[in-house]
Amino acid sequence: MSVAEAAGLAIPVRRRRLSIHFRPSRLVLNVVLVLVAIFWLVPTISLTVISFRPEGLFGISGWWTVLTAPSQLTIQNYETLLSTGFATGGILDSLVTTAAITVPATILVTVLSSLAAYSLVFGRWRGRTAVFLVIVALLVVPVQVALIPVAQLYDAFGNLTGLKLFGSLPGVIIFHVAFGLPFGVFLMRNFYTGIPKDLLEAGRIDGAGEWTLFRRVVMPLGLPAAASLAIFQFIWVWNDLLVGLVFLGGNPHHTLTIFLFSQTRTLAANYWVISTGAMISIIVPLAIFFSFQRYFVRGVLAGAVK
Amino acid sequence: MARVVLKDLTKRYAGGNLAVDRLNLEVADGEFVCLVGPSGCGKTTALRMIAGLEDISSGEVSIGDKVVNMLPPRDRDIALVFQSYALYPHMSVYDNMAFGLKLRKTPKADIERSVREAARILDLERFLDRKPGQLSGGQRQRVALGRAIVREPAVFLMDEPLSNLDAKLRVQTRAEIARLHQRLQATMIYVTHDQVEAMTMADRIAVISDGVLQQVGTPKQLYEEPCNRFVAGFIGSPSMNFVELKVQREDGMRLVCEGTQVVLDDAMAAQLRDLGLEAATVGVRPEHLRVGEPEGPGLRVSATVDVVEFLGNDALIHAAAEGRDVVAIVGADIHLAVGDAVILSAAPRHVYLFEPQSEMSLGAR
Numbered sequence: 085m086s087v088a089e090a091a092g093l094a095i096p097v098r099r100r101r102l103s104i105h106f107r108p109s110r111l112v113l114n115v116v117l118v119l120v121a122i123f124w125l126v127p128t129i130s131l132t133v134i135s136f137r138p139e140g141l142f143g144i145s146g147w148w149t150v151l152t153a154p155s156q157l158t159i160q161n162y163e164t165l166l167s168t169g170f171a172t173g174g175i176l177d178s179l180v181t182t183a184a185i186t187v188p189a190t191i192l193v194t195v196l197s198s199l200a201a202y203s204l205v206f207g208r209w210r211g212r213t214a215v216f217l218v219i220v221a222l223l224v225v226p227v228q229v230a231l232i233p234v235a236q237l238y239d240a241f242g243n244l245t246g247l248k249l250f251g252s253l254p255g256v257i258i259f260h261v262a263f264g265l266p267f268g269v270f271l272m273r274n275f276y277t278g279i280p281k282d283l284l285e286a287g288r289i290d291g292a293g294e295w296t297l298f299r300r301v302v303m304p305l306g307l308p309a310a311a312s313l314a315i316f317q318f319i320w321v322w323n324d325l326l327v328g329l330v331f332l333g334g335n336p337h338h339t340l341t342i343f344l345f346s347q348t349r350t351l352a353a354n355y356w357v358i359s360t361g362a363m364i365s366i367i368v369p370l371a372i373f374f375s376f377q378r379y380f381v382r383g384v385l386a387g388a389v390k
Numbered sequence: 391m392a393r394v395v396l397k398d399l400t401k402r403y404a405g406g407n408l409a410v411d412r413l414n415l416e417v418a419d420g421e422f423v424c425l426v427g428p429s430g431c432g433k434t435t436a437l438r439m440i441a442g443l444e445d446i447s448s449g450e451v452s453i454g455d456k457v458v459n460m461l462p463p464r465d466r467d468i469a470l471v472f473q474s475y476a477l478y479p480h481m482s483v484y485d486n487m488a489f490g491l492k493l494r495k496t497p498k499a500d501i502e503r504s505v506r507e508a509a510r511i512l513d514l515e516r517f518l519d520r521k522p523g524q525l526s527g528g529q530r531q532r533v534a535l536g537r538a539i540v541r542e543p544a545v546f547l548m549d550e551p552l553s554n555l556d557a558k559l560r561v562q563t564r565a566e567i568a569r570l571h572q573r574l575q576a577t578m579i580y581v582t583h584d585q586v587e588a589m590t591m592a593d594r595i596a597v598i599s600d601g602v603l604q605q606v607g608t609p610k611q612l613y614e615e616p617c618n619r620f621v622a623g624f625i626g627s628p629s630m631n632f633v634e635l636k637v638q639r640e641d642g643m644r645l646v647c648e649g650t651q652v653v654l655d656d657a658m659a660a661q662l663r664d665l666g667l668e669a670a671t672v673g674v675r676p677e678h679l680r681v682g683e684p685e686g687p688g689l690r691v692s693a694t695v696d697v698v699e700f701l702g703n704d705a706l707i708h709a710a711a712e713g714r715d716v717v718a719i720v721g722a723d724i725h726l727a728v729g730d731a732v733i734l735s736a737a738p739r740h741v742y743l744f745e746p747q748s749e750m751s752l753g754a755r
Contacts, residue, residue: 282476290490291464304480
């Protein structure tokens with residue numbers, strides 16, 4: 085019997101016990117957990133509240149006064165910030181730019197990592213382990229080290245082909261994909277190693293070629309790992325400032341992080357823009373996280389073998 | 391349906407290790423052949439070469455008179471039932487069975503019919519919508535069988551399909567596979583390390599040790615005429631007793647060592663004399679030993695009872711004869727206690743002689 089099944093049997097039992105017997109230790113544990121959760125949520129809540137308070141109140145009273153005087157809440161900040169529409173350099177323009185970088189970068193890293201991992205784990209070519217070790221070694225290369233060489237590379241590529249990568253969205257996307265791949269391959273490869281080889285052999289006998297095996301057997305089983313990778317990569321790229329700042333140099337369209345960054349620089353403490361912009365910028369990653377988290381289901385492999 | 395011919399089939403690993411050494415075997419159309427041998431003897435490797443999952447170092451595999459060495463598994467018209475079942479965990483039972491047919495672009499209605507039919511035969515109709523994770527071990531094993539059946543392959547290959555089941559389920563599933571074979575009349579090659587499985591199910595058994603085929607024959611042949619000491623010891627449960635004896639020529643031809651002697655009948659004596667042997671390995675099955683002095687020629691062992699295992703109808707006696715362990719099955723009506731001195735004997739036709747160096751059977755009884 086698999087672990088998942090054992091867990092599946094254990095959960096209802098535990099639940100029943102909880103409702104029948106009152107256990108003080110459980111209560112204490114739950115109280116502590118709730119306190120920890122509140123503690124972690126405070127920064128987010130305060131940011132949310134600040135974004136809904138009038139600009140002028142910032143230096144006068146604390147955000148928590150909203151608990152006694154909720155009438156101060158207003159959507160004024162959002163209206164002001166969004167009123168510029170999709171004008172270049174505005175927040176909506178930045179949102180679109182960030183999405184245009186993050187979505188392709190995430191999809192590419194997830195798909196390419198899965199394909200590479202499939203070949204590294206189930207392929208039958210020599211030197212697979214060596215290639216994997218080289219990829220793992222790439223994990224330790226800091227992004228900063230690559231900035232100048234890659235910029236030069238982009239320039240050389242541009243001179244050669246006339247395609248301008250430096251200062252363009254594809255340039256930023258390629259950089260993010262390149263730096264996301266080592267971790268992606270590492271994660272997917274380690275997950276795929278846990279898929280029994282028998283399953284692929286059964287598939288080969290059933291008549292599946294490599295592509296069918298990948299698409300119909302390995303990829304569905306690797307979904308939890310792919311979802312984790314997609315979330316990591318999405319959030320990493322979404323929150324990136326450095327790569328965007330360097331490689332979008334000269335481009336009038338900014339990423340959200342650059343937009344927020346420029347607010348602190350030009351207007352010393354433009355808190356209403358920062359808090360409201362930050363709220364807008366975290367909505368997408370939050371949505372991604374909550375929609376993908378159901379794939380973090382454990383035990384999809386239950387029942388494959390034995 | 392098809393016959394399978396293995397010609398000098400060899401698997402040599404990169405380190406020079408010979409996993410399978412020039413295996414020659416013919417499996418007739420519709421025959422049920424068991425490859426049996428201890429763990430690591432190469433039987434699974436041989437099966438995987440037939441399936442096309444393992445590269446063939448040299449030799450030939452033909453299925454239905456066609457050499458398939460270079461064909462991928464899917465073009466060999468075979469189905470393999472894995473020891474681990476290897477069910478697709480993310481697919482329902484129905485999809486697990488239908489997967490192979492879908493890949494072959496079988497029309498939907500035909501798939502539906504084949505899967506329902508297999509499910510009916512294997513009593514899986516109620517589980518078609520479940521995932522493998524929600525099934526018991528026996529049910530999973532039946533799904534794995536079903537996946538093989540629906541494809542209607544020319545040859546069924548099975549790799550220790552029962553070894554993950556508990557004892558009771560194993561006996562049930564064993565019967566199920568035997569019934570399946572009768573019903574489908576398909577060629578089956580079945581790998582197991584359990585000689586009882588092989589004896590009960592197979593038309594013929596191929597015994598393999600260290601990658602080398604030892605003997606092929608019906609269960610009865612292997613039991614009655616083992617070609618060497620390995621086969622004699624491997625087939626039969628509990629296994630055969632062996633003892634090294636010296637040839638003594640005075641006073642008639644006999645084999646002796648302390649506590650044990652074999653008075654040879656004329657045929658055996660003639661053979662030993664012809665070969666000029668000074669010693670021989672003697673084997674006798676526990677079920678052929680009886681309590682009491684021999685009547686005429688034959689084997690005689692004097693020993694002390696160590697352990698008595700009562701089995702109901704009869705009892706298993708472990709006795710010590712000058713430091714050697716002798717196992718005998720005796721009727722439950724014979725009362726023996728630990729520490730009793732006992733004389734065990736066997737008739738000449740139940741005494742097997744093996745050449746001590748080559749361990750080949752001398753074939754004389």
